Amino acid sequence: MDKIAIVGASQTKYERRKKGEIFYDMIYEVTTKAMEDADYTLEDIDNVITVSNDFLDGRTISCMAVQEAAGAHDKNVSTIEGDGAFGAFYGAMRVLGGFGTTLVVAHSKGSEGDPKIITNAMFDPIYHRLLGLDAISSSALQASVYMERYGITEQQCALVSVKNHKNAKNNPYAQLPMDITVDDVMRSKKIADPIKLLDCSPISDGAAAIIIANEKRAKKARTKPIWIKGVAHCSDAYFLGDRDLADPISLKDASKKAYAMAGIKDPMSEIDVVELYDAFTYMEPLWLEGMGICDAGQGGQLIEKGITVMDGKLPVNPSGGVLSAHPVLVAGLVRIIEAALQIRGEAGDHQIKGAKTALAHGINGPCGQSHCVWILGSK
Amino acid sequence: MSEWLQDVKDLTLKGQIKVPYTWSVGEVGSRFLVALRDEKKIIGNRCKNCSTVYVPPRKNCGRCFKDIDEWVELGSKGIVTAYTIVRYDYPLQPTKAPFAYAIIKLDGADVGFVHIIKEGLDKLKMGTRVRASFKEDRKGNILDIDSFTII
Amino acid sequence: MARRVAIVGTGQTYHKSHRLDVNGRELINEAVTRALADCELSIADIDAIIIGNMDHFESINYVDTWSVEGSGGYMKPIMKVTTGGTTGSSVAIAGYYHVASGLFDKVLAIGWEKNSESDTTAAIVTCSDPIWDRFSYSGAIPSLATEASAYMEQYGATQEDAARVAVRERTHALNNPYAQMYNRPITIKDVMESPMLAYPIKLLDVCPRTDGACAVVFAAEGVAEKIAVRPAWVKSCSVRHTTTWFGDVDYNTGMLSLKRASKEAFEKAGIKDPVEEIDVAELYLPYSYAGLKWIEAIGFCGPGEGPKFIWDGNTDMGGKLPINPSGGVMCTNCIGATALLRVAEAAIQIMGKGEARQVPDVTNAMATGFGGCWWSDVVILGKDKPN
Numbered sequence: 001m002d003k004i005a006i007v008g009a010s011q012t013k014y015e016r017r018k019k020g021e022i023f024y025d026m027i028y029e030v031t032t033k034a035m036e037d038a039d040y041t042l043e044d045i046d047n048v049i050t051v052s053n054d055f056l057d058g059r060t061i062s063c064m065a066v067q068e069a070a071g072a073h074d075k076n077v078s079t080i081e082g083d084g085a086f087g088a089f090y091g092a093m094r095v096l097g098g099f100g101t102t103l104v105v106a107h108s109k110g111s112e113g114d115p116k117i118i119t120n121a122m123f124d125p126i127y128h129r130l131l132g133l134d135a136i137s138s139s140a141l142q143a144s145v146y147m148e149r150y151g152i153t154e155q156q157c158a159l160v161s162v163k164n165h166k167n168a169k170n171n172p173y174a175q176l177p178m179d180i181t182v183d184d185v186m187r188s189k190k191i192a193d194p195i196k197l198l199d200c201s202p203i204s205d206g207a208a209a210i211i212i213a214n215e216k217r218a219k220k221a222r223t224k225p226i227w228i229k230g231v232a233h234c235s236d237a238y239f240l241g242d243r244d245l246a247d248p249i250s251l252k253d254a255s256k257k258a259y260a261m262a263g264i265k266d267p268m269s270e271i272d273v274v275e276l277y278d279a280f281t282y283m284e285p286l287w288l289e290g291m292g293i294c295d296a297g298q299g300g301q302l303i304e305k306g307i308t309v310m311d312g313k314l315p316v317n318p319s320g321g322v323l324s325a326h327p328v329l330v331a332g333l334v335r336i337i338e339a340a341l342q343i344r345g346e347a348g349d350h351q352i353k354g355a356k357t358a359l360a361h362g363i364n365g366p367c368g369q370s371h372c373v374w375i376l377g378s379k
Numbered sequence: 380m381s382e383w384l385q386d387v388k389d390l391t392l393k394g395q396i397k398v399p400y401t402w403s404v405g406e407v408g409s410r411f412l413v414a415l416r417d418e419k420k421i422i423g424n425r426c427k428n429c430s431t432v433y434v435p436p437r438k439n440c441g442r443c444f445k446d447i448d449e450w451v452e453l454g455s456k457g458i459v460t461a462y463t464i465v466r467y468d469y470p471l472q473p474t475k476a477p478f479a480y481a482i483i484k485l486d487g488a489d490v491g492f493v494h495i496i497k498e499g500l501d502k503l504k505m506g507t508r509v510r511a512s513f514k515e516d517r518k519g520n521i522l523d524i525d526s527f528t529i530i
Numbered sequence: 531m532a533r534r535v536a537i538v539g540t541g542q543t544y545h546k547s548h549r550l551d552v553n554g555r556e557l558i559n560e561a562v563t564r565a566l567a568d569c570e571l572s573i574a575d576i577d578a579i580i581i582g583n584m585d586h587f588e589s590i591n592y593v594d595t596w597s598v599e600g601s602g603g604y605m606k607p608i609m610k611v612t613t614g615g616t617t618g619s620s621v622a623i624a625g626y627y628h629v630a631s632g633l634f635d636k637v638l639a640i641g642w643e644k645n646s647e648s649d650t651t652a653a654i655v656t657c658s659d660p661i662w663d664r665f666s667y668s669g670a671i672p673s674l675a676t677e678a679s680a681y682m683e684q685y686g687a688t689q690e691d692a693a694r695v696a697v698r699e700r701t702h703a704l705n706n707p708y709a710q711m712y713n714r715p716i717t718i719k720d721v722m723e724s725p726m727l728a729y730p731i732k733l734l735d736v737c738p739r740t741d742g743a744c745a746v747v748f749a750a751e752g753v754a755e756k757i758a759v760r761p762a763w764v765k766s767c768s769v770r771h772t773t774t775w776f777g778d779v780d781y782n783t784g785m786l787s788l789k790r791a792s793k794e795a796f797e798k799a800g801i802k803d804p805v806e807e808i809d810v811a812e813l814y815l816p817y818s819y820a821g822l823k824w825i826e827a828i829g830f831c832g833p834g835e836g837p838k839f840i841w842d843g844n845t846d847m848g849g850k851l852p853i854n855p856s857g858g859v860m861c862t863n864c865i866g867a868t869a870l871l872r873v874a875e876a877a878i879q880i881m882g883k884g885e886a887r888q889v890p891d892v893t894n895a896m897a898t899g900f901g902g903c904w905w906s907d908v909v910i911l912g913k914d915k916p917n
């Protein structure tokens with residue numbers, strides 16, 4: 001793979017409800033700020049990828065709302081419908097495939113739609129939709145299989161919530177910085193067993209943008225280029241009953257490919273920080289297992305031992321993660337941005353000292369059916 | 380956001396995407412739903428290539444990418460391999476909370492079948508044996524199985 | 531360095547207004563199976579998949595993950611591209627970049643729609659801005675009618691001119707057994723006498739609604755030549771999705787997005803005189819008037835010259851520049867697949883697999899996509915490897 005880098009990044013503050021900004025405004029804000037970050041003008045943007053979803057936006061051809069806000073006027077542009085980590089991957093392909101730079105933008109306003117109806121529409125209309133499944137209840141099924149299989153405890157999951165909300169206190173963009181205890185999580189309202197309120201990510205509004213450039217164009221940017229060392233995606237089977245929900249095989253596959261591209265042999269020792277898609281607390285240990293950070297079933301202990309806290313051996317979600325702000329679709333792009341900021345040394349109060357290699361991760365579909373894994377590096 | 384908006388009553392617009400849908404079930408799915416409706420039977424099908432017995436049945440095996448043509452009649456009993464007790468009510472749900480979603484490995488099938496359990500939630504565990512209970516008035520959809528009951 | 535990329539196989543369903551015998555995944559599977567058979571590959575050979583359709587036509591959220599059983603995406607990289615009417619060409623262009631990136635050698639691009647499953651207009655009106663446009667936007671036909679009447683006013687084009695385009699599409703479809711309007715020829719009189727929908731557009735001036743799917747296999751240089759006897763090389767792709775609000779579209783300046791996308795695509799492909807160098811075009815013409823006006827935007831003829839260019843027979847089979855040998859969008863419109871069908875049909879022409887609809891000696895073929903807020907995609911394919 002040719003050398004390509006992230007040279008600009010920006011995000012809005014994530015809020016439960018953005019009253020003052022429509023999609024267009026949010027995208028204009030992050031587009032402008034990403035160009036400022038890179039010290040690029042609109043002429044430096046060769047092409048644009050937008051990320052949106054017609055269900056979330058309550059709009060057919062949802063990308064129509066943001067074309068000009070993303071600076072796509074009279075430029076080549078396309079749209080990925082799915083998580084921003086996937087959209088960014090297509091943006092990267094377009095740089096490898098001939099463009100000098102790609103701007104990738106993603107937006108969503110969870111506040112404007114009905115998340116249960118929207119996520120119910122992920123389920124097959126013939127066999128599953130009438131059952132009323134949504135993102136929470138389906139994830140609860142996955143949590144039950146995973147936790148039962150390996151004896152992962154609700155307390156271990158609660159620790160993820162405690163850690164990530166605490167980390168969010170150091171991230172000015174996060175929506176839910178909180179000091180909470182394991183007891184608070186355990187006593188929070190039962191939603192769908194074993195998932196309780198404080199095991200869930202919030203409903204959020206927000207947007208984010210990155211600029212990807214080839215080696216030559218990266219030189220023009222003000223920022224230290226953050227190199228894309230490896231990236232891969234993969235999908236598991238669709239029907240929940242066809243999958244082993246405690247074994248994220250598609251994440252394993254994507255991780256393996258991304259590591260091979262990046263020359264990573266031992267992720268635990270070679271990766272300095274992980275930003276992963278923790279829509280629910282159980283996902284953090286499960287995804288860490290899928291990424292090969294620890295063995296199957298060891299995710300709970302990894303968290304209990306404090307390995308993933310800010311000053312642990314491998315900090316996970318220093319930004320506060322998706323648990324602290326969950327703008328759907330945007331969230332995977334945010335993981336990439338946060339990983340890049342860590343390597344730049346510009347993560348502010350949630351900086352991991354000396355981070356040189358970072359993993360970022362996004363998911364699509366029910367229960368993490370499809371995963372996209374990114375490895376970013378300083379060289 | 381500028382200051383003045385703080386003092387303005389929220390201007391919002393309410394709307395809904397009102398599109399009626401008529402999904403084609405297809406030939407394979409129709410056979411499954413007709414068996415539910417007319418015979419109170421759950422049928423699956425077996426991929427010749429990998430021997431997997433699927434339920435609901437599929438036109439093709441997603442893993443082998445070959446058409447499937449062997450029908451298998453499954454029992455209406457099975458074991459729970461995943462479950463969650465849902466504590467919130469929502470109009471999309473077919474019944475009032477608390478109820479459970481479960482993935483059930485039906486006898487004779489190789490993949491799980493997702494449905495609901497309404498009664499005996501305190502007895503529900505991984506491995507619990509359950510049986511499909513059919514509605515009296517069946518319409519040819521997945522809710523012709525009213526729910527699964529603990530045996 | 532970007533790699534050269536070619537199309538090595540295509541597959542499509544026999545398009546119908548209603549395919550009640552299959553669900554969406556099964557429909558997709560038909561096209562995928564045919565595309566793989568066309569280039570003698572198995573699903574195991576495919577390195578990545580891109581799929582597209584429009585969400586609210588079937589109400590499936592995350593079609594990429596929902597469809598894996600039909601698309602062959604189990605344990606493969608798959609993502610979804612959706613841009614409205616241009617979805618199919620956007621999917622094709624994504625297929626191109628997947629391979630050009632050097633990351634994937636063989637990639638499957640899929641477009642599909644089951645328009646029978648919903649109310650197309652009820653879904654499409656929601657593409658307009660909910661705050662500013664939705665109260666006044668009543669769907670694609672009135673919007674197109676505005677353009678048509680402006681064009682007639684500007685250049686004196688007539689309803690008969692447009693009818694001539696409609697007749698050409700149905701005549702061409704006589705050669706395409708996959709077309710929904712296969713074997714359903716019409717006359718100018720039929721068009722003129724068909725019910726008026728929104729002046730000057732009548733029923734036979736517009737595309738139908740279709741259930742169908744299309745799949746195209748893209749492969750990298752070095753691989754493509756081994757798979758196909760005559761790969762269809764991608765010479766350029768160009769996209770303009772500029773406008774956000776319908777009120778911003780200027781109907782009097784011609785189809786600006788198509789003009790700009792075509793100009794860039796021709797430049798990238800090294801084409802100086804399109805009407806001489808393009809041998810066949812598969813254009814996304816959703817209604818007959820586009821067949822007059824949009825060929826001007828592409829530069830096949832000058833402003834206002836569209837009707838004469840058509841009446842002279844240039845765009846008929848055997849003419850100087852046959853347009854839509856497949857019968858085009860007015861004979862088949864499974865929306866998420868429609869623009870991919872244009873690319874597939876253009877590739878078929880290069881590969882010499884057009885059978886009854888084959889145009890002889892095709893060196894360069896052009897495909898377009900139309901959609902969104904007057905947006906355009908252009909893809910140029912060639913028999914010869916691009917420089």
Ligand SMILES: [Zn+2]
Pocket residue numbers: 426427428429430431440441442443444
């Ligand atoms: Zn099989």
